[in-house]
Structure formats: structure tokens, C-alpha cells
Amino acid sequence: MIQIMIVDDHGILRSSIKQYLSEHVDFRCVGEAATVSGAIALVTKQIPDVLILDLVLPDGSGVDAITRIQEVAPNIPILIFTGHPEEHYAVNVFRQGVRGYLNKSCSPDELAEAIRKIALNGRYVSQKVANLLAQNMNRKSDKLAHELLSERESVVFLKLASGDKAGEIADNLGLSVKTVSTYRTRLLEKMGLTSNSDLTYYALKNGLLT
Structure with a gap:
């Protein structure tokens, strides 16, 4: 059973994700939060197999939100699930150690695939993100x-x-x-x-x- 936590400030979206997860015998939602502080309270008590995290929350966003959560749970498997285009955040959050990045426009099947892969200690990298990471590696010599x-x-x-x-x-x-x-x-x-x-x-x- 893959234990999943959802951190997103939109209640309807959290409910939709939970409903979708409940349709899979290998998924179980063990917690949800609408803020970074709420996420910290959750992971302080239990580390999930996958933390689904939006990048824009009322009390923190982007890399700051990831950093604050990792300070209390350094090795937590994070899947970014956001409406922001990959080119805005993907490279930076992978540097922060997240395990996957999905745009909210993805299909439900892709979300399930990402969760399963991350739960097995893997990383989920879409073709678009892979291209961005490759471009960034080619630019590393300039930094x-x-x-x-x-x-x-x-x-x-x-x-x-x-x-x-x-x-x-x-x-x-x-x-x-x-x-x-x-x-x-x-x-x-x-x-x-x-x-x-x-x-x-x-x-x-x-x-x-x-």
C-alpha cells in the first residue's frame, strides 16, 4: 500500500485527488493540508511514501516551501503537482531533491504512474522536464x-x-x-x-x- 499525503490549498482539488486515489487498491491517502505549516505538522508525525505538493500555498511557495518541509523531513519523497509551466520551476526544484514534477494538466494515469515510480525510490521526469534538465546541463559550464x-x-x-x-x-x-x-x-x-x-x-x- 502506497501511503500518500496531499498538500494543496484548493479543497476541491484535494477531494478530487483523494477520490481518484481511492479507486486504486495500492493507494491510500493518509493526510492532507492546505498550507506549508500544515504539511510540516503532517510529516512531523509520519513520512509518507509520496508527498504531493503544490508550489503555491498561502504561507509559502516554490523552493521556500520545499526547503521548509525538508528541514523537518530531509529525505521525504516529493512530487510537485502544480499549474505552473515546467520551465518556470522544474529545474530548480529538482536541484532541491524533489522526485517528480507534474503539471496539473496531466492525465490521471500519468499522476498514478508518477506516484508508483516515486514510491519505488525512483524519479518521475516527463519528456518536457527531461529536455529542460538536459538544456540546463549544457549551460552548467557557464556557471x-x-x-x-x-x-x-x-x-x-x-x-x-x-x-x-x-x-x-x-x-x-x-x-x-x-x-x-x-x-x-x-x-x-x-x-x-x-x-x-x-x-x-x-x-x-x-x-x-x-
């Missing part, structure tokens, strides 16, 4: 490694490069040590580096430390 980081990753990067310990960063940013460790792993991977010493050398080389 420095640290420019690929999210805002929160950049903050953690500079603190690590300055010699701060994970516990100190956690206290300073109001995060758990585990969450800081997750950010560290993610930013090292994005930057193609392997250690805190590498981060310090990179920051000094590029004039990022004063």
Missing part, C-alpha cells in the same frame, strides 16, 4: 559550482567553508544536525567536492570568504 546551490545550501556552504561545525550551524540556523548533514552531502555532490577542506579552498579561491 561556477556555487552558483548551482539553493539559497539555504549556499548559507551552509559558506559556514562550513569558514570552519563552523555541523552542531554550530544547526544551532545558528535552527536546524537539526541531521538536516545540516543532508545539506552538506547535497552541496558537495552539486559542487563535485568531497570534504570541508575542499569547500574552504574553493571559497578562498573564488573570493567568497573575507
